Amino acid sequence: MTFTLAIVGRPNVGKSTLFNRLVGKKLALVDDQPGVTRDLREGAGRLGDLRFVVIDSAGLEMAEDDSLQGRMRRLTERAVDEADVCMFVIDARVGVTAADEYFAEILRRRAKHVIVAANKSEGKAGEAGALEAYSLGLGEPLRISAEHGEGMDDLYRVLMPLADQIEEERPAPIEAVTDVDLSDEDAESGEGSEDWRPSAARPLQLAVIGRPNAGKSTLINKIIGEDRLLTGPEAGITRDSISVTTEFMGTPMRIFDTAGMRKRAKVTDKVEKLSVADGLRAVRFAEVVVVLLDVAIPFEQQDLRIADYAETEGRAVVVAANKWDLEEDKPHKLNELRASFEKLLPQLRGAPLVTVSAQTGKGLDRLHAAILKAHEVWNRRVPTARLNQWLGVMTESHPPPAPGGRRIRLRYMTQVKTRPPAFVVKATHTDQIPDSYQRYLINGLRADFDMPGTPIRLFFRDQGAKNPYKAKADKIVQSGALSKHKDRQKPKGS
Template identity: 70%
Template sequence: MSFTLAVVGRPNVGKSTLFNRLVGKKLALVDDQPGVTRDLREGEARLGDLRFTVIDTAGLEDATDNSLEGRMRRLTERAVDMADICLFMIDARAGVTPIDEMFAEILRKRSAHVILAANKGEGSAADSGVIEAYGLGLGEPIRLSAEHGEGLNDLYSQLLPLSEEFEKRARDDAPETDVDLDDTDEEGDEFDDLPPQPTAEKPLQIAVVGRPNAGKSTLINKILGEDRLLTGPEAGITRDAIALRLDWQGTPMRIFDTAGMRKKAKVQEKLEKLSVSDGLRAVKFAEVVVVLLDAAIPFEQQDLRIADLAAREGRAVVVAVNKWDVEDEKQEKLRALKEAFERLLPQLRGAPLITVSAKTGRGLDRLHAAVLKAYDVWNRRVPTATLNRWLTGMLEQHPPPAPQGKRIKLRYMTQAKTRPPGFVVMCSHPDKVPEAYSRYLINGLRQDFDMPGTPIRLTMRGQNDKNPYKGRKKPGSSRLRKHLKTPGRD
């Protein structure tokens, strides 16, 4: 039985370091400065034979207003209410602070199961802090070192009986059901050529990227139907690339909320560099990338770079223009957007351009349909026979040039891969094929096989033109010549 563990505590006590150790990956950003984590990050944790969900939370602050710290605190308190167990961490080297005492009192009231951990507990410098932790009234503290992996056995010992309790409760509450395991579909082989459909085990991976303050977190909150991500008027609130699973209108999806990407020259702080690299990694793992623009200042230089990055990574791209609810001249603005899109991003010709309002939720149905269409095109496969008939027509309409008098023969074409579609053309002199002619074929593929917007890879590959029998003697030829040269033979 899996359970949920929320790691809570003051800023900079080592919550994200412990989170990374439990999930076995460096998912959460870690830095020496306090307050790095702002959103809730979930991960699948492993500790011995225990499997559970761990939530990394923002540092608890003594703020209850609508400031950034107050909103972060409310988000953390929500994680406490969601979790089965709370792991309350203090800094053993700093000792118990008044804020620790205040939050210990809050946790006693809000959570049924609280485990106390004194982190940074390696060495004698932490002895006094561990002793002070007894005064919080949360039982015996676990002496931890998230950095070095010390004390995890003690954590396991406290989690194991709770896990068994949750498992027993789940068995008692489970309804009795009869499932016919033999009633399976045996005709699935007919649909091997269809694009793979997203499932709960393999959901559709989407990354939402854009400049700071474009409304990425607000858009995802509206899709989720709840305020799961931290939002506000401040630019650059999101730091980690947060992955969220959801069922969006019947489609299992995993959406990555990424940090806003500024121009490289403006990114000076180490933390912002980590945030941007985390967002770039999310783009590489995604299948569909939604590039979110601000309707007030669309297609700035950084927007173009982000869209081009997604195309170069070979991802299906959907361009969404946010804050459409505040636009007055919508038709005129939309015409200008389409014209700028075709002119500034020719490599994404035909990609969907959707206007949305993350604040009101308007346009989300069209965004959902555009994402599914882009995913379908990204997985599209064209039969080889159809491709070669198409290639013959393209050659008749516009044959390749003959550079330096060398005639280029395009003999055969096939699709080598999908995600994105990749094609191989067997030809003579592949190094002589001009880039313009490759673009001619790519544009034809896009138009004739309905593949708008998705990146298309086209590779020219040479064939071995040598005659395999050249230089070899025919069977019996030497005997024939000897026979003809012999005097007196007819």
């Protein structure tokens, strides 16, 4: 990428639609109601052979106080200061408003390069508004339609000369997490590629999820050391799932901030539904998921559902109790949290439980260590030889049941995947193995191979006992059937 392009303008002029057009994906939430976008969202823009960082910003409001609109405006102004090029979008069907003139004056003073784009100018309805844009004094306006893709060639011709002057390093693209298949050699040795370790080229993908007002954005701001995400006392400020690439205590990470997730019955607003869906999508991209709790009201029903969803998706889970600085009786509260965790989330038995304060930054070292530990366990490989020795000990100490007098034999075990660890056991009468015995083996894997908390997948594959004489018997049967067939073909009396 060569430069950074920030899209700014009043609410509901089509900034997020243009952002999605430039990145080629529907990353930003789009709706008819104004003010959907609140945070700064970055994406990899592409226009012809140009590659650049494009930033979608909140709508500029006439507010300068500490209200939500005022904080959104300051965040957008920060994007203007840091961007190489600002695209000032107006609504061609509305024309130039007093607010447009006010913000144009701000851009004239603060922005390095400004491009005026008259959006929604398709057809005759936008002609007058596009002509009015000359009055802003920011150069010749571009007539575009973000919805229909019109005017992108004109935008390319304007950006091309700027791309020769400005250089900006391209951020790493977001890649969806996939399971890692193990080769036979890696499965036997328990070793293999170390590509899973975080690096600058492939940072650790971390998602922070939880209920509204748990402190997710505040925690991420404290980790990256700047007020990058919009925060405040209001619940439900975050709407888009915003990703931020940073180094967390020396570890390259891409951190996803997600919208607060309420109970489905309470979610009636369309934008909130889109926000929750975007947050669930971020979980599927992540490798490690931090479930952030409010220590004052931990482990409510929605917290349990969120944690269970992360486990179901096969992600490594770390549970963090926020606002620990406000707790008075810390030892008693910590024992209470651990007891509730073991009781209410048995599927995450052994997962890290840490206490943090997003406001003061205390406990971030423990959170960092827990994230790295969970990620390492999530990628762990166990040698096949050790697994089969362990399987023999487990079946000897607690043999599988024999339903109907038919003894179940567990013959062979190997690890077939990591991220999360997945194992296959070759056995007889697999349809008769109860779920309780499967849980017995999974709990044994957690305890004996130091895999606390991470999701473990265990599958049984049917492998009946092989009869060494079966091939010979089949051959005799086939030869006998052939001779009988020949006898029937002989004419009578021969």
